[in-house]
Amino acid sequence: MKGDCIVKKLALILVIIGAINWGLIGLFQFDLVATIFGGGSQEGAFARVIYTIVGIAGLVSIAFLFDSNKE
Template sequence: MRSINLITLLLVIIGGVNWLLVGIADFDLVAALFGGQQATLSKIVYVLVGISALWQLVPFSRAIQIGEPRSEAHLR
């Protein structure tokens, strides 16, 4: 479970950085790396980032319910 949380967190961070670049510089890094927004690889990355964001709702809601330090105690 810890590894999937780290992978999804990394993908959410990548997505956040991509949106930062879109907002600041009108530059889509994912599209630039993988051949445009309509390219299959770009779409896969966008979908994985979106699924990762949904996955991260679970630890986020747990942190809200029981407090952040206790929510991560099982990960150690």
Template sequence: MNGLDWAALVLVIIGGLNWGLVGAFNYDLVAAIFGEMSSITRIIYILVGLAALYMIYFATKAGQD
């Protein structure tokens, strides 16, 4: 795995844990740290979404090997 693969994996894990906290406890950790829909929070959400799309690509690429 290269650096982009690792970065995407970490972002997807962060996103998954955050959604778990939202679902279980109605607590958005990213918003709590960086502010409710601040610019940084929105950027993190966008990066997590892009990482998820990349992981879809990575999974299909890995399935072809």
């Protein structure tokens, strides 16, 4: 069960990072992930890896909606 908790926390952290990044894009047209990992371009290979990992974390987080465990 401890590993499950680590996965949940990691997914939540990644979803929060994604949400902050989207907020920055929406408010200031500034993509923090692309700036840090792709040299300011969303086409950077490493930035695309980060986007993919954050997207997977979002999909994993969908399961939290249906999780009946109260931690």
